[in-house]
Amino acid sequence: MSSMDQTFGINVFNDFVMRERLPRETYRTLHKTIDDGRRLDPQVASVVANAMKDWAIERGATHYTHWFQPLNSVTAEKHDAFIAPVPGGRVISEFSGKELVRGEADASSLPSGGLRSTFEARGYTAWDPTSYAFIKDQTLCIPTAYCSYSGEALDKKTPLLRSMEAVSRQAVRVLKLFGRDDCTRVVPSVGPEQEYFLVDKALYDRRSDLIFAGRTLFGAYPPKGQELGDHFFGTIKPRVQAFMTELNEELWKLGVLAKTEHNETAPAQHEMAPIYSVVNVACDHNQLTMEIMKKVAGRHGLMCLLNEKPFEGVNGSGKHNNWSLTTNTGYNLLEPGDSPYESAQFLLFLMSVIKAVDEHQDMLRASVASAGNDHRLGGFEAPPAIISIFLGDELTEILEALESGASYNGREKTDMAIGVHMLPKFPRDTTDRNRTSPFAFTGNKFEFRMLGSSASISTANVVLNTIVAESLRQFADELEGADRFQEALHDLIVRNIREHKRIIFNGNNYAEDWLAEAERRGLTRLDTTVDALPCYTSEKNIRLFSTHRVLSESELKSRRDIGLDSYAKMTGIEAKTMLMMARREILPAVLRYAGDMAEAANRLRSFNPEQPHTAAAALAAKLSCGCDRLHKGIEALESAMSGIPRSPDPLTEAGYMKNVVLPAMQELRSAADDLERITDRKAWPFPTYDELLFNV
Numbered sequence: 270m271s272s273m274d275q276t277f278g279i280n281v282f283n284d285f286v287m288r289e290r291l292p293r294e295t296y297r298t299l300h301k302t303i304d305d306g307r308r309l310d311p312q313v314a315s316v317v318a319n320a321m322k323d324w325a326i327e328r329g330a331t332h333y334t335h336w337f338q339p340l341n342s343v344t345a346e347k348h349d350a351f352i353a354p355v356p357g358g359r360v361i362s363e364f365s366g367k368e369l370v371r372g373e374a375d376a377s378s379l380p381s382g383g384l385r386s387t388f389e390a391r392g393y394t395a396w397d398p399t400s401y402a403f404i405k406d407q408t409l410c411i412p413t414a415y416c417s418y419s420g421e422a423l424d425k426k427t428p429l430l431r432s433m434e435a436v437s438r439q440a441v442r443v444l445k446l447f448g449r450d451d452c453t454r455v456v457p458s459v460g461p462e463q464e465y466f467l468v469d470k471a472l473y474d475r476r477s478d479l480i481f482a483g484r485t486l487f488g489a490y491p492p493k494g495q496e497l498g499d500h501f502f503g504t505i506k507p508r509v510q511a512f513m514t515e516l517n518e519e520l521w522k523l524g525v526l527a528k529t530e531h532n533e534t535a536p537a538q539h540e541m542a543p544i545y546s547v548v549n550v551a552c553d554h555n556q557l558t559m560e561i562m563k564k565v566a567g568r569h570g571l572m573c574l575l576n577e578k579p580f581e582g583v584n585g586s587g588k589h590n591n592w593s594l595t596t597n598t599g600y601n602l603l604e605p606g607d608s609p610y611e612s613a614q615f616l617l618f619l620m621s622v623i624k625a626v627d628e629h630q631d632m633l634r635a636s637v638a639s640a641g642n643d644h645r646l647g648g649f650e651a652p653p654a655i656i657s658i659f660l661g662d663e664l665t666e667i668l669e670a671l672e673s674g675a676s677y678n679g680r681e682k683t684d685m686a687i688g689v690h691m692l693p694k695f696p697r698d699t700t701d702r703n704r705t706s707p708f709a710f711t712g713n714k715f716e717f718r719m720l721g722s723s724a725s726i727s728t729a730n731v732v733l734n735t736i737v738a739e740s741l742r743q744f745a746d747e748l749e750g751a752d753r754f755q756e757a758l759h760d761l762i763v764r765n766i767r768e769h770k771r772i773i774f775n776g777n778n779y780a781e782d783w784l785a786e787a788e789r790r791g792l793t794r795l796d797t798t799v800d801a802l803p804c805y806t807s808e809k810n811i812r813l814f815s816t817h818r819v820l821s822e823s824e825l826k827s828r829r830d831i832g833l834d835s836y837a838k839m840t841g842i843e844a845k846t847m848l849m850m851a852r853r854e855i856l857p858a859v860l861r862y863a864g865d866m867a868e869a870a871n872r873l874r875s876f877n878p879e880q881p882h883t884a885a886a887a888l889a890a891k892l893s894c895g896c897d898r899l900h901k902g903i904e905a906l907e908s909a910m911s912g913i914p915r916s917p918d919p920l921t922e923a924g925y926m927k928n929v930v931l932p933a934m935q936e937l938r939s940a941a942d943d944l945e946r947i948t949d950r951k952a953w954p955f956p957t958y959d960e961l962l963f964n965v
């Protein structure tokens with residue numbers, strides 16, 4: 270057995286460990302809970318807790334924590350030791366069933382978006398037995414959902430679990446129509462590819478913008494960036510390889526199926542992709558992955574940047590969310606299938622996604638909105654802030670043939686009739702045939718590519734699961750009432766192709782004319798977070814999420830408000846960081862250098878009065894002009910920052926930050942970057958792009 274087999278999942282209380290350590294009856298009951306989402310019997314819980322504790326202590330743990338995912342995209346933990354006092358001044362280790370199943374979290378400083386008033390600051394955490402407990406830094410971590418006392422979701426896991434229920438409920442209804450009574454549960458499978466940058470820690474420490482904002486707010490573009498395309502899939506340098514090796518080892522110990530690693534498009538940019546798993550586990554694992562990436566980078570003198578756009582002018586980082594639906598019998602519903610019947614079923618599930626995406630472009634866009642991602646979407650490499658679906662030519666032709674009733678002149682020569690004809694197998698997209706599409710069908714799954722690299726994947730999947738649940742609900746309603754299933758199915762699919770084909774676009778999403786074309790098709794365009802987030806509380810979306818019991822109106826409003834509020838806060842932090850760097854680092858440094866040049870010009874003149882010595886004098890003059898522009902930029906940004914409007918609705922402030930503060934930031938940056946290009950490297954106060962991007 271290789272060492273990988275021995276260490277994989279070594280810190281996870283997984284099924285293997287449970288079977289080994291739990292009494293057979295307990296194990297069986299727990300499994301029922303996990304498989305059917307039933308409530309756990311308290312007695313069973315206490316047996317599980319005890320076994321978990323013993324296992325954790327054997328593995329060196331001293332503490333336990335309810336590990337949860339509050340609304341600010343990071344994870345939260347509060348450690349408690351496993352100790353209980355006994356008479357005589359000694360302690361024993363203790364961990365009860367109650368402590369496993371439910372915890373109290375006085376987390377009044379975590380964002381709640383008005384769901385929890387501070388006087389009733391307590392919320393509670395509840396064990397999610399479908400995601401295994403694990404040990405991290407001597408602490409047993411129990412994945413939990415986090416709710417207020419009135420049961421409102423204060424976290425990212427609760428709605429995700431609810432959305433899984435919703436899509437399962439509707440998918441099972443549809444499968445029944447195809448006679449698949451053995452399918453009692455359907456789960457979304459997700460494999461999120463994670464992009465990131467690595468920079469040298471010593472250089473990072475000298476840049477306040479990286480420290481406070483996680484991205485550079487200044488920086489002139491270097492002579493070479495990603496133009497040559499020589500980084501993508503390039504040879505991995507030894508220092509990066511050492512990081513990746515250790516990252517894999519750490520992730521494997523935690524049961525994360527880290528699989529693929531490679532260099533990405535931008536210099537210093539890399540990617541890690543795990544093997545897909547059930548979406549809530551994928552989400553937990555992605556949170557862990559981001560945390561471990563940062564930790565391991567530190568051990569190699571590196572900093573891992575997860576911000577969506579750390580450097581202007583080169584690619585930003587995203588997460589590609591590969592999504593499909595899997596039945597409890599192990600069947601992928603987005604797999605074209607081996608018989609006419611399976612083909613029909615495939616087409617119906619495919620249509621459910623196409624319809625969902627077309628009807629809910631706004632929510633998909635909103636689900637990936639953040640200050641950081643705004644700098645990436647619509648930018649250089651990433652999909653523009655317009656949603657469309659890439660299906661590939663073959664599948665598109667089939668849909669067109671179905672719609673027009675014409676014969677499909679690919680492999681089939683006869684009329685395509687649903688339920689009678691088999692679809693060809695579509696080649697898996699191994700080479701990313703269309704890297705520009707925000708939502709691409711890749712053979713047996715959809716890849717949603719707009720997610721930001723630092724975000725939790727929860728929100729996007731909550732939306733994806735719910736909107737597909739809604740399509741399936743409508744399909745099931747219609748088909749359950751039909752007299753002749755086959756014909757009703759055919760009609761439904763053809764009608765839906767007609768209604769939703771506008772969302773299918775196989776061309777280049779970065780092309781200039783796509784914007785006009787998308788507008789002609791009536792597709793939604795929401796360029797920024799400020800434009801996108803208000804749709805959380807539109808009447809249509811409130812109805813959608815309450816129909817499927819995923820998010821109530823107040824829960825939706827809280828998410829809208831928190832999103833807008835953090836947009837405003839993040840932009841404010843960036844603006845203040847820029848002011849600090851410009852006033853206290855750039856301006857003094859360049860003025861000093863300009864003074865040196867002026868002095869040099871004078872000295873040279875006295876040395877030889879006949880010679881004009883224009884170089885030094887001209888440079889001094891240029892620097893001086895540039896400093897004036899920089900100074901003006903500082904004053905303008907300061908004045909913008911002093912005018913931030915206060916309002917109970919965070920949309921007001923967020924809108925102001927976008928419309929007034931961001932443009933002032935851009936002008937200040939441009940003034941500074943122009944100065945950087947003409948200032949002595951030694952005089953510039955912090956490391957520049959070429960050092961940051963090409964040093965590791």
Ligand code: ADP
Nearest residue numbers: 458459460542543544545591592593698699714
């Ligand atoms: P690539 O797209 O780079 O060719 P793959 O298609 O194999 O690579 O996978 C990319 C990601 O998609 C991986 O995380 C993989 O586990 C995941 N994936 C593969 N099949 C599915 C599926 N049926 N459902 C969800 N994710 C999947």
Ligand code: MG
Nearest residue numbers: 462589701716
């Ligand atoms: Mg990819």
